[in-house]
Amino acid sequence: MTIQYAILGFLSREPLTGYDLKKLFSESVTLYWSGNNNQIYRALVDLHQASLVTRVTEHQESGPSRKVYTITTNGLAALRDWALTPPELPQLRNPFHVQLAWTAQLDDAELDAQLAAYEEEVRVKYLMVREQESRNTATPQRTARETLIWRNIAANWIAFYENELQWVRALRADLAAL
Amino acid sequence: MTIQYAILGFLSREPLTGYDLKKLFSESVTLYWSGNNNQIYRALVDLHQASLVTRVTEHQESGPSRKVYTITTNGLAALRDWALTPPELPQLRNPFHVQLAWTAQLDDAELDAQLAAYEEEVRVKYLMVREQESRNTATPQRTARETLIWRNIAANWIAFYENELQWVRALRADLAAL
DNA sequence: GTTGCCATGTAAGGTGTTACATGATTTA
DNA sequence: TAAATCATGTAACACCTTACATGGCAAC
The missing domain is CATH 1.10.287 (Helix Hairpins)
Structure with a gap:
């Protein structure tokens, strides 16, 4: 559930593609998702269906076409609501x-x-x-x-x-x- | 996968039932499993099939019958092998x-x-x-x-x-x- | 008489990882 | 010529949690 908000967070700064997000997650140590495609691309589909993001497909001459996701005002509101949600304790497993x-x-x-x-x-x-x-x-x-x-x-x-x-x-x- | 070894560890001290293990897990703060039935009872079936534990059903006069699990020499060997396995990093998700x-x-x-x-x-x-x-x-x-x-x-x-x-x-x- | 303990288990679903699949372009 | 990067997505599976289901006994 939370990865959707992490994605919304990144999109609140700038529009990004699934591939961009994948890199952000896998490069980040503080965000604990491995940056695997399955979660990210599925989350983007869900966010799009919920109208929290818009999607624009850009066809490129060189290389594959890219789908750029932009946060909507609904998305910003959802992100704000979530930020006010009661905090959870850290989960440590050793x-x-x-x-x-x-x-x-x-x-x-x-x-x-x-x-x-x-x-x-x-x-x-x-x-x-x-x-x-x-x-x-x-x-x-x-x-x-x-x-x-x-x-x-x-x-x-x-x-x-x-x-x-x-x-x-x-x-x-x-x-x-x- | 690891919960099986955590169970073997407890059984290396004394024979226990699934219910005992459930309580040990849910009371413990350091072991991060919630002590839910699904994992424990399934793990015990698996351990039994792998001959790492033996099972004895005790029929009680008052209350339900209990299945007491005891670790085998195979089980002790498996626990030892696992203890020598390369350590993993802690996983912290906040x-x-x-x-x-x-x-x-x-x-x-x-x-x-x-x-x-x-x-x-x-x-x-x-x-x-x-x-x-x-x-x-x-x-x-x-x-x-x-x-x-x-x-x-x-x-x-x-x-x-x-x-x-x-x-x-x-x-x-x-x-x-x- | 309702809650809690003992004792077993199943069902369903969410979360997360690795690996697979495709295909073009750029870099070493 | 092999690899890395860009860019999308699917399949399979492991892991973990909550809730459901049953039923007797004890305690308050």
Whole structure:
């Protein structure tokens, strides 16, 4: 359900094609959709049927024709209504916790190897998020308020991975001390 | 796929029924399954077919008959193999970020009301997690190492919500200062 | 007497991912 | 000549949630 509003959000800045949206989603770390076609193209059909967007097909000489979607006033109203909807809690799922919880059969070295692998994964992701934020891709910059919000969303992700790194390092140290 | 291993993990401590597992999942904050019947009972059928668990039906005088599942040596081996599997990154999805990102149409008061509502939701959840951890439910306590791990998993969740609280409070202050 | 607990399961539907399918143009 | 990019879409499947269905017993 939410991906439709994420799409409406992007369209509230400028008209885009499905392909554009696909790239925006797959490049973004903060938006959690993988940018797969199935969801995006279906969502666009739904949004169009609900009159929240209009569609114009542009035939190009070189390359395939593109369908450009533009948000309608209905769409803007829907986006505003949704923005006033009660906030949901973040959903965190950490399969590694489940894995960790049941490592009774592993010896100390095997356990630490798993923790080291996790630490490395988190470190790489952390650097990726930081790097992407420093390049500052796709930030709206419409108002100072919006810029502040977008910077803080990115900061939230950075803090999350920092927290995760600290945690796994502390756990490894505690286990070594045991 | 992972819920099967989470079930195997619980069964590695003691034999349990589907109903027991359902309660364990729905009471646990760190395991992210809602504890719905559909997944659990289907997973148990699958595990049984794969010979990772055995099933014994106990007919009770008072109340319905219960099917008690016990892990097999195959099951223990499967759990061990899985514990050595490469760790996955945590998946965090925060619908509120998406909502926040597109609040350009809201005025300052409306925006802060949303942030306040989010802060309150996080605060309540945070207190719940802390409270549950202090009651220390369902901790295995088989070895010092396992106890340390379980305490740290809980600590990770507490830190996560603490981080989220700090973040939203800082953001509200920043926006107020703007 | 209605709610809650014990205990099993099924149905339906929403959400999300990977892979498949097509085909032209540009870049290495 | 192989690959990446532009641009659309479909198929299959995994995952997860809510609600439905049944029925006895205990507690308030």
